[in-house]
Amino acid sequence: PPVIHREDYLPPAWLVPQIALDFALGVDETHVTSRLSVQRNPDGNGSDVLRLNGDQIAPLAVRVDGEAINDWRLDGPDLLIELHGDAHAIEIETLIKPIANSQLMGLYASNGMLCTQCEAEGFRRITFFPDRPDVLSVYSVRMAGDKAAFPILLSNGNCTAQGDGENGTHWAEWQDPWPKPSYLFALVAGDLVANSAAFTTRSGRKVALNIWVRPGDESRTQHALDSLIASMKWDEEAFGREYDLDLFNVVAVSDFNMGAMENKGLNIFNTRYVLAEPDTATDADYDAIEGVIGHEYFHNWSGNRITCRDWFQLSLKEGFTVLRDQLFSADMGSEPVKRIEDVRVLRSAQFPEDSGPLAHPIRPDSYQEISNFYTATVYNKGAEVIRMMRTMAGPERFRKGTDLYFERHDGEAATCEDFIKAIEEGAGLDLAQFRLWYSQAGTPQVQVRMVHEDNGVTLTASQAVPSTPGQAMKQPMPIPLRIALFDRETSSHDGERLIVLDKASDSFRFEGYAKAPVLSVNRGFSAPIALDVERPVDDLVFLAANDDDPFARYEAMQSLVVRHLIAAVSGNMGAASLAAERNAVKRAFAAVLDDVALDDLMRGELLMLPPVSYLAEQLLVADPSALYEAREDLKAWLGRELSASLRTLHDRVSAVPYSRDAGARGARKCKAQALIYIAAADPAEGARRADTQYWAADNMTDRQSALSVLCGLDVAERQQALDDFHKRYAGNALVIDKWFALQAGSTHPLVLDHIRDLALHPDFTMSNPNRVRALYMTAALNPKAFHDVGGEGYRTIGELIRRLDPINPQTAARFVPALGRWRRIESERAHLMKAELEKIAAAPDLSRDVREQVTKSLG
Numbered sequence: 001p002p003v004i005h006r007e008d009y010l011p012p013a014w015l016v017p018q019i020a021l022d023f024a025l026g027v028d029e030t031h032v033t034s035r036l037s038v039q040r041n042p043d044g045n046g047s048d049v050l051r052l053n054g055d056q057i058a059p060l061a062v063r064v065d066g067e068a069i070n071d072w073r074l075d076g077p078d079l080l081i082e083l084h085g086d087a088h089a090i091e092i093e094t095l096i097k098p099i100a101n102s103q104l105m106g107l108y109a110s111n112g113m114l115c116t117q118c119e120a121e122g123f124r125r126i127t128f129f130p131d132r133p134d135v136l137s138v139y140s141v142r143m144a145g146d147k148a149a150f151p152i153l154l155s156n157g158n159c160t161a162q163g164d165g166e167n168g169t170h171w172a173e174w175q176d177p178w179p180k181p182s183y184l185f186a187l188v189a190g191d192l193v194a195n196s197a198a199f200t201t202r203s204g205r206k207v208a209l210n211i212w213v214r215p216g217d218e219s220r221t222q223h224a225l226d227s228l229i230a231s232m233k234w235d236e237e238a239f240g241r242e243y244d245l246d247l248f249n250v251v252a253v254s255d256f257n258m259g260a261m262e263n264k265g266l267n268i269f270n271t272r273y274v275l276a277e278p279d280t281a282t283d284a285d286y287d288a289i290e291g292v293i294g295h296e297y298f299h300n301w302s303g304n305r306i307t308c309r310d311w312f313q314l315s316l317k318e319g320f321t322v323l324r325d326q327l328f329s330a331d332m333g334s335e336p337v338k339r340i341e342d343v344r345v346l347r348s349a350q351f352p353e354d355s356g357p358l359a360h361p362i363r364p365d366s367y368q369e370i371s372n373f374y375t376a377t378v379y380n381k382g383a384e385v386i387r388m389m390r391t392m393a394g395p396e397r398f399r400k401g402t403d404l405y406f407e408r409h410d411g412e413a414a415t416c417e418d419f420i421k422a423i424e425e426g427a428g429l430d431l432a433q434f435r436l437w438y439s440q441a442g443t444p445q446v447q448v449r450m451v452h453e454d455n456g457v458t459l460t461a462s463q464a465v466p467s468t469p470g471q472a473m474k475q476p477m478p479i480p481l482r483i484a485l486f487d488r489e490t491s492s493h494d495g496e497r498l499i500v501l502d503k504a505s506d507s508f509r510f511e512g513y514a515k516a517p518v519l520s521v522n523r524g525f526s527a528p529i530a531l532d533v534e535r536p537v538d539d540l541v542f543l544a545a546n547d548d549d550p551f552a553r554y555e556a557m558q559s560l561v562v563r564h565l566i567a568a569v570s571g572n573m574g575a576a577s578l579a580a581e582r583n584a585v586k587r588a589f590a591a592v593l594d595d596v597a598l599d600d601l602m603r604g605e606l607l608m609l610p611p612v613s614y615l616a617e618q619l620l621v622a623d624p625s626a627l628y629e630a631r632e633d634l635k636a637w638l639g640r641e642l643s644a645s646l647r648t649l650h651d652r653v654s655a656v657p658y659s660r661d662a663g664a665r666g667a668r669k670c671k672a673q674a675l676i677y678i679a680a681a682d683p684a685e686g687a688r689r690a691d692t693q694y695w696a697a698d699n700m701t702d703r704q705s706a707l708s709v710l711c712g713l714d715v716a717e718r719q720q721a722l723d724d725f726h727k728r729y730a731g732n733a734l735v736i737d738k739w740f741a742l743q744a745g746s747t748h749p750l751v752l753d754h755i756r757d758l759a760l761h762p763d764f765t766m767s768n769p770n771r772v773r774a775l776y777m778t779a780a781l782n783p784k785a786f787h788d789v790g791g792e793g794y795r796t797i798g799e800l801i802r803r804l805d806p807i808n809p810q811t812a813a814r815f816v817p818a819l820g821r822w823r824r825i826e827s828e829r830a831h832l833m834k835a836e837l838e839k840i841a842a843a844p845d846l847s848r849d850v851r852e853q854v855t856k857s858l859g
């Protein structure tokens with residue numbers, strides 16, 4: 001497959017200022033007539049050839065300026081038409097089969113309803129079009145179909161007319177006044193009901209809001225609707241962005257590759273980011289819904305009003321919009337807890353990407369299949385990079401930068417460079433060297449050392465950006481580090497400072513410290529780096545108990561655990577030192593359990609052990625089972641040593657009644673954590689408490705956390721609870737997904753047998769991405785299952801990729817990176833992982849998606 005390079009960008013030869021689409025809808029067959037008004041682009045290369053992209057479609061008829069022509073050509077999947085004037089009217093008819101569209105790209109059927117997904121290159125599966133984000137058109141859409149099958153007909157913008165046709169059909173016309181690229185086109189037709197509200201923007205525009213779901217799901221839409229209203233208000237206040245249409249529709253669809261899609265005025269969502277009520281959704285589900293509703297809404301400005309010139313600029317809209325949704329969620333809930341969660345995602349999902357064979361800069365230089373670049377790097381590291389700009393400028397100056405960006409590029413297809421320039425000018429920052437964050441892949445490794453002498457301290461800091469595929473040599477990047485120097489006696493510091501390390505190594509001097517202070521560094525995770533600070537265990541215990549930056553406090557706890565577990569598996573520390581370190585971990589945990597000033601949401605967060613994936617990142621070559629066992633051992637040991645406090649905690653929080661308040665949510669988080677340690681230390685006691693909690697639960701958070709613990713235990717209560725859960729929620733697909741995931745993610749000794757049986761369960765299907773992810777992505781992320789010594793976990797995922805690829809290549813390709821980690825895994829397992837990749841590579845007719853990921857993973 002051809003490699004597409006960022007440097008090869010050329011403006012389109014032809015523009016399409018307007019498009020009119022006519023759909024004769026049917027689940028089996030939909031007939032599409034597309035009328036384009038095309039104009040020669042004055043900035044184009046002057047070619048007479050109009051290239052219209054296609055993918056698995058054929059033209060039934062092609063007309064130019066009203067006349068049928070037959071001298072069109074196909075170039076692979078694309079349709080080429082030669083044109084000699086400067087402006088023409090093109091009309092093309094296609095016939096598509098939604099029911100047969102298992103890729104879920106383009107127009108497809110889901111539970112009898114029709115819906116679309118066009119980002120990145122799905123529109124070309126509907127009709128022939130210059131399917132690239134720098135071609136912006138005004139869309140008018142007409143659709144007609146059976147009224148009983150499709151009582152609701154939706155597209156972008158506003159509904160301008162509707163009426164009844166013959167033979168039980170009806171039709172609707174929609175117009176979107178805002179020019180947009182084809183990836184933002186959407187259409188929905190189906191039997192839907194709405195939860196509606198009105199929102200008045202700050203300049204007085206009245207907007208009708210609808211959350212559309214299948215009949216029966218209405219009772220689970222209020223949180224999504226509330227989150228939408230909160231997002232609209234927040235974007236006005238935080239970024240000065242106002243909504244620009246009279247209507248905003250959100251539709252929930254159960255078969256969806258991504259989380260959601262920001263189509264102009266008609267967001268289409270995976271049901272899991274819409275539907276919630278206490279009995280079926282956990283606190284984490286509620287938070288995810290708020291975050292994703294916000295994310296897609298915020299795209300209306302960062303993505304839709306200003307879109308991307310080409311797909312290499314994806315982080316322009318995604319990195320920025322992730323930052324916006326992070327700031328929104330922080331404002332809606334607990335800022336420190338949100339920061340910790342975001343860093344946990346970055347370190348467990350993005351750091352491994354950055355250190356593996358698929359590493360790429362947030363603005364990639366080349367791709368074969370763009371779907372493979374919707375990554376944690378483009379999204380989450382992209383957000384971190386913009387967050388660093390905000391940290392260096394301060395929130396107020398940063399806002400001046402984003403104001404300038406929105407004003408200057410409104411209506412354009414922009415580049416990352418445009419964004420950087422606007423922030424530079426608006427916020428008054430020099431980002432010349434900072435641009436390296438856009439072009440260099442790899443997580444910078446930063447070393448910090450502190451020396452106390454002559455009434456002052458000297459910090460020496462150095463950085464190294466590791467080599468990544470295609471980028472052997474790296475340059476030093478500006479790394480903003482928020483630091484504080486604590487007085488050991490008073491447990492306070494003299495103010496936070498921001499230092500920027502922009503050389504390979506540098507030193508920073510601070511005067512006026514008679515005694516050696518305790519260093520707190522990279523507070524708030526001010527830079528997305530891996531940090532190596534040599535400091536005594538006592539300093540970490542001090543920071544874990546006293547740091548006034550909640551993230552730094554969490555980080556001190558994590559560092560204590562990480563260094564202990566790494567020492568435990570590497571066997572290079574004597575037994576006495578190891579025991580001393582373990583005791584330090586215990587002291588820190590005890591302080592967290594006993595600290596009455598701490599809120600429970602934060603307490604729950606501080607009690608979480610780092611995931612195995614993050615531990616493995618610390619080692620050049622890891623034995624995941626050894627890390628897993630060491631982590632389990634520590635969990636059980638802490639459970640035993642702190643048994644009294646953990647039981648007291650579990651009793652206390654179990655008495656807190658259900659509500660969505662922060663206090664009650666914190667209680668549920670602590671309940672889950674306490675139970676994990678209690679069960680690890682004393683399975684019988686854990687089973688007893690989990691069983692009680694399961695059957696008494698009046699909400700999904702408690703029910704799920706109890707069942708999760710039971711799932712890991714070889715006890716009689718386990719199967720009873722699982723059977724009850726399945727029966728209780730029969731027919732609720734999202735909850736049945738949890739039932740699959742709880743078993744696939746468990747620490748049970750027979751977890752691999754359970755996974756094999758679940759794949760044969762009548763509720764399992766390869767055609768629903770949520771179900772596939774619930775079983776197999778959970779398995780791939782479960783070190784106990786995936787890294788099983790015999791290689792059964794690798795074979796399970798390898799086979800899944802081969803079976804899923806012909807059905808849904810985009811989702812299949814998402815499983816490749818797990819196997820692609822082989823170089824960082826001990827040799828016996830590495831061999832087995834590599835063998836699976838080779839088996840996939842040898843499969844005939846591999847999709848471009850999977851082929852690219854597998855080839856790079858082996859290369």
Ligand code: DPP
Binds near residue numbers: 119261296
């Ligand atoms: N669904 C993706 C997102 O919103 C595509 N834009 O991030």
Ligand code: ZN
Binds near residue numbers: 295
């Ligand atoms: Zn997005």
